[in-house]
Amino acid sequence: MRVVLAEDLFLLRDGLVRLLEAHGFEIAAAVESGPELARALAELDPDVAVVDVRLPPTYTDEGLQCALRARRDRPGLPVLVLSQHVEQLYARELLAGDAGTSRAGAARHGGGGVGYLLKDRVFDAEQFVDAVRRVAGGGTVMDPQVIRQLLSRRAAEDRPLARLTPREREVLELMAQGRSNSAIAGQLVVTERAIAKHTSNIFAKLDLEVSDDDNRRVLAVLAYLDQGR
The missing domain is CATH 3.40.50.2300 (Response regulator)
Known part of the structure; x- marks a missing residue:
């Protein structure tokens, strides 16, 4: 299962790469900025994208917006978004995009799964890996x-x-x-x-x-x- 990962903090990005690889995922790309993420999603056709909401250069919601644009261009692309804080707006934006996913696109990309997790969940390896797999398989994962x-x-x-x-x-x-x-x-x-x-x-x-x-x-x-x- 091929993953595009976007996280600007090197230590966390490196840790996520090692964790996912240890559980059988292939890291197609691990990037640190919005423009890099946009290119990776456009060129690599991953099975799932794991994306930090806030990425350079804006450090606002660059990661989320890149993911939403990618889902519009390639409907059904599974996306798991990570955030430092609870922001219900981010969850709503993801789900609004999911509701508009075409059936053909959803079938191509495993059902158009979406997820929204706090970064704290990353430190529970089993919970995090389960979330990635569920989203990649077309499921919806929302932070408790x-x-x-x-x-x-x-x-x-x-x-x-x-x-x-x-x-x-x-x-x-x-x-x-x-x-x-x-x-x-x-x-x-x-x-x-x-x-x-x-x-x-x-x-x-x-x-x-x-x-x-x-x-x-x-x-x-x-x-x-x-x-x-």
Whole structure:
């Protein structure tokens, strides 16, 4: 699996290269700036891009914008974005681009996976590598802190959310992070059938369309949580 990696800090970039290579990834390019990232994505056709949001020369959202442009040019390119801080705007921009991915492009690039993680997750090697693989395989990976902020902002004024049971809220949070029913069942130590029932109840209470497609249901839940921002 070929990876284009963009990170301006040499030590972190070198560490990520070593980590990914140790888990069987091929590093097609490891770059430190926006222009280098744009060239690498245009020329190398990676299976997944792992991109720091803030890159030279602007140190604003150069990395994110390069990734979004690449996804417009080559629909479905899987992108995992890394950020130092929780910025819900970045998550929304990624997901908005994902919603517009063509089916043909998504199929070509493994389903058009997207992910948004805090850099702190990098220090948990197993969690980080799992996130890269899930995004490369077409999944959606959202940082738990982003989901918790969205939930907490909506909870106080949202009657449908108030109708959820404590267990349903747990399931909703994990669902919004991009977890499948089987993964949620494993984490909560219950049967997959029980999780399917919880997710059905959640979608009914939030008036969302039921879907077995993990990405579609993540997008639906995040769109719901992000309403009114």
